Amino acid sequence: MAKIKRNRNGTRKDVIIAKAAKLFREKGFSATSMRDLAEHVGVEAASLYNHISSKAEILQEICFKTANNFMSHIEEVDATPNKTAIEKIQAILRFHIKQMLDNYEEVYVSDREWKHLTDPYLSNMQSQRRAYRQRIASVIEEGIRKGEIKPIDAPTAVLIMLHAVSGIESWHRSKKKIAGEVLEDNMVQILVDGLRKQA
Amino acid sequence: MAKIKRNRNGTRKDVIIAKAAKLFREKGFSATSMRDLAEHVGVEAASLYNHISSKAEILQEICFKTANNFMSHIEEVDATPNKTAIEKIQAILRFHIKQMLDNYEEVYVSDREWKHLTDPYLSNMQSQRRAYRQRIASVIEEGIRKGEIKPIDAPTAVLIMLHAVSGIESWHRSKKKIAGEVLEDNMVQILVDGLRKQA
DNA sequence: ATAAAATGCTAACAAATGTTAGCGTGAATT
DNA sequence: AATTCACGCTAACATTTGTTAGCATTTTAT
Numbered sequence A, B: 001m002a003k004i005k006r007n008r009n010g011t012r013k014d015v016i017i018a019k020a021a022k023l024f025r026e027k028g029f030s031a032t033s034m035r036d037l038a039e040h041v042g043v044e045a046a047s048l049y050n051h052i053s054s055k056a057e058i059l060q061e062i063c064f065k066t067a068n069n070f071m072s073h074i075e076e077v078d079a080t081p082n083k084t085a086i087e088k089i090q091a092i093l094r095f096h097i098k099q100m101l102d103n104y105e106e107v108y109v110s111d112r113e114w115k116h117l118t119d120p121y122l123s124n125m126q127s128q129r130r131a132y133r134q135r136i137a138s139v140i141e142e143g144i145r146k147g148e149i150k151p152i153d154a155p156t157a158v159l160i161m162l163h164a165v166s167g168i169e170s171w172h173r174s175k176k177k178i179a180g181e182v183l184e185d186n187m188v189q190i191l192v193d194g195l196r197k198q199a
Numbered sequence C: 001a002t003a004a005a006a007t008g009c010t011a012a013c014a015a016a017t018g019t020t021a022g023c024g025t026g027a028a029t030t
Numbered sequence D: 001a002a003t004t005c006a007c008g009c010t011a012a013c014a015t016t017t018g019t020t021a022g023c024a025t026t027t028t029a030t
Helices: A014-027 A036-041 A045-050 A055-079 A085-102 A102-111 A121-145 A154-166 A168-173 A180-193 B013-025 B035-041 B044-052 B054-078 B084-102 B106-111 B121-147 B156-164 B168-173 B181-192
Strands: none
Touching: A014 A036, A036 A045, A036 A121, A045 A121, A055 A085, A055 A102, A085 A102, A085 A121, A085 A154, A085 A168, A085 A180, A121 A154, A121 B168, A154 A168, A154 A180, A154 B156, A168 B156, A180 B013, A180 B106, A180 B156, A180 B181, B013 B035, B013 B054, B013 B106, B013 B181, B035 B044, B035 B054, B054 B084, B054 B106, B054 B121, B084 B106, B084 B156, B084 B181, B121 B156, B156 B168, B156 B181
16 A cells, blocks of 8 residues: 655656666566565565566666667767867766766666567667677777777777776775775776886 | 486586586576576486586586686785786786686676575675685785886776676677687786877 | 496476456546 | 546466476496
8 A cells, every 4th residue: 555655756667667776786687576676665566567567678678778878978979079089988988987886776787687688679789789889999999090099909998998897886885985086087097098007 | 318418527417517507607597497407408307406406506516616716826826926916917817818718608607696696605705706806906006016006996906807807708709709819918908008009 | 147326207396486357545637 | 526547455377486206217336
C-alpha cells in the first residue's frame, strides 16, 4: 500500500531505474532479481510492472540513455573549431571522468552489463560502442598527422583511455578519496604525459 | 556415456574449469548455468559433480589461481635488485599484458567476476586485491621519491594502469588485431610516456 | 580375473526466477 | 457524487536454477 515516493521532477519509473542501476552495479544484472529490486524500492515485485514492462527494459533504458549522452558530447567536441587534438582528447577524458563521478551507477552499469542486452538492442549497442571508439580513434589519428601526438596505434590508445577512466570504480570504493578535481587532473596528466618524469 | 576428454597433463576438472572460464567470460558467472556448462563439456549437468563440488568452487579456483599468479610475480619483481622504479612498473605492466594474452579467459573472469565469490572467499579476495594494488603503489611512490616518476597520486596511477591493461579485452574481440608484442610496446609506452609527443 | 574406484546417466528435489491475472483502494477527473 | 485511472496487493504460473540420490558402466589396481 505504501506508494513509491518519487522525487520532485521524476516519475516513479525513474525511481525504479535508479535503484536498479545501484543494484545492477553491486551485484550485476543477472544476479539481481526483481524481488530484490522491489524490496529496495519498498514494494512487491509484481507492482513494479505497473511502471516498467520487463527487467530487460530497465537495462535498455540505462544503457541507451548513457550511450546517447556520450555520443552527443563527442559530436559537440568534434564540431568545436580551433581545438587541437590533444585538447579534444582532454575534453573527452574530462567528460568521462565527470560522468563517472556524477552518474556513477548508470555509467558503470552501462559499461559492464550491456552484454546482457538482447537483440536487437544488443547489436545496436555494439555498433554504437564501435562507432564511439572509432570517433576517438579519428581524433587521435588527426593528432598524429598534425604532429601533436606520438605515432602510436590509435585503437590501442583508445582502449587504454577508456578503460583507464573506468577505473574510477575503484576510486569510488576507496576510503581515502582524493577530491574529484584532483583525480581528474591526475588521470588526464598521466594519460597525456605519462608516468615518467621528463628531464 | 561419452567421457570428458582430458588433455595430456590435465585432469577432467581442469577441462571443466577451462570451459567454465570461457563461458563465465562470455556471459558472466550468474548467467552461466551448470546445464550450459555441461553441454559445452559434452556431458550431463549432474556428471559435472563427479569432478567439482559446486559452481562456486569453479569460480574460486579461477580467481585464486590467477590472483596467486600475479602476487607471486610482483614479489619476484620487487625482490630483484638493481631495478629502477620505472623498470619495475614496466615489468609489471608487461606481465599483466602477457597474462591477458596467454590466459585471457581466466584473467578476465578473475578480474570481472570475483564479486560473485561468497564469504570467506570474497573477503579473502578483496584483501588480496587491496594488497596487490598497495604493492604497486609502493613502487610508484618509491619512484617518486627517487625522482624517476612525476609526483602524481600513486593510487590513481595504479588504477589507471590496471584498468588500462584490462582493456585488452577489446583488443581480443577486435578483428584487425595488431601483434601481441606491438600491443605490449604501445601500452607500456603510452602509460609510461603518455600520448603527447615531446618536443 | 576380481575388486575398487572413477565416471557417466536419468530422475527428481526444492528454491528462485520473471511475469501475468485479478482484485482492492485511494486519488484525480468529470 | 460518480467514474475513471493509477498503483498497490496476493496468488499463481511455467521455467530455470543448483544440486543430490541411485544406478549402470567403464577404467584402474590388485
